[in-house]
Amino acid sequence: MISRKYVLLVSIVLVSLIAISFSIPKFKNAKESVRWQNGDIVFQDSESTQSEAIKLATNSKFSHCGIVFNLDNNWMVLEAVHPVRVIPIDEWIAQGSEGKYTKKRLINDVVLTDSIEDIMWSVGSSFLNKSYDIQFQWSDEKLYCSELVWKIYKRGVGLELGSPKMLKEYNLDSKLVKEQLKLRYGADIPLKDKMISPQDIFESDLLE
Numbered sequence: 432m433i434s435r436k437y438v439l440l441v442s443i444v445l446v447s448l449i450a451i452s453f454s455i456p457k458f459k460n461a462k463e464s465v466r467w468q469n470g471d472i473v474f475q476d477s478e479s480t481q482s483e484a485i486k487l488a489t490n491s492k493f494s495h496c497g498i499v500f501n502l503d504n505n506w507m508v509l510e511a512v513h514p515v516r517v518i519p520i521d522e523w524i525a526q527g528s529e530g531k532y533t534k535k536r537l538i539n540d541v542v543l544t545d546s547i548e549d550i551m552w553s554v555g556s557s558f559l560n561k562s563y564d565i566q567f568q569w570s571d572e573k574l575y576c577s578e579l580v581w582k583i584y585k586r587g588v589g590l591e592l593g594s595p596k597m598l599k600e601y602n603l604d605s606k607l608v609k610e611q612l613k614l615r616y617g618a619d620i621p622l623k624d625k626m627i628s629p630q631d632i633f634e635s636d637l638l639e
Contacts, residue, residue: 467506467520469548471499471536472580472592472638474629475527484611488601491630493533497523498580500552509555511579513563535638542588551587555579566615567626569595581627592638593631597623 474493476482482494497510499520508523510516524532537543543551564573574582584590599622603612612620632638 467499467501468536468540468543469500470540470543470551470584470588471534472632473497473499473508473520473523473532473534474633475524475532477526477528480607481611484605484608485628487605488603488608489628489630490602491628491633493629493633495527496576496580496629496632498551498555498583500548500555509559509579509583511558511561511563511574511576514560515558515563515574515579517559533633535633537590537637538639539637542590547588551583554587555583558582566621567598567624568621569625577627577629577632580632590637592635593627593633595625595627596631598626599623601626601628 474496476486476492476494479494485494486492495510497508500507500509500517502517506520507517508520510518510523518526524530558571558574558579561571562573564570564575564578567575567578569578571582581592581595584592598620603609
């Protein structure tokens with residue numbers, strides 16, 4: 432005959448095991464346990480006329496992107512606005528339409544060693560305070576958002592996140608896009624100049 436003390440002891444052990452199992456965090460994979468990592472790329476939209484034109488021309492729901500770095504234990508976004516700057520990530524998220532954003536990171540993120548991350552930051556910080564490039568030219572004198580992110584990965588990691596396209600390869604047929612092109616270039620639109628859009632980076636098969 433089983434004693435009451437034995438039943439009570441077994442009950443206590445079972446309750447303890449159940450409590451422990453519920454207290455242990457559960458993640459689908461190791462990466463999900465970390466919200467941010469150096470090199471994460473964040474995408475968002477805004478309500479500006481330029482934003483709408485960019486989305487139309489690139490068939491995208493995004494018009495802006497930036498790259499995440501941990502600076503002095505604070506998660507920041509390096510972005511090309513006017514001028515190129517770093518901004519706390521919560522503020523960056525809040526500046527987007529309805530506070531919505533999407534994050535992507537390298538599928539093979541083991542390549543982002545501490546030394547590589549230092550090089551990426553060195554590349555990115557060299558662009559700080561440079562003006563925003565309203566004409567989307569491929570130079571380091573001025574920069575636009577996706578150009579900044581692309582160059583950091585290309586020069587810091589040796590990876591191309593998407594392939595630059597000629598301007599004429601984008602969708603330039605809508606009235607709004609044509610108006611924005613005329614506003615920026617007049618009659619001399621550089622259709623063969625190469626550019627990279629947030630959507631080009633977003634679609635990179637190196638990211639998840």
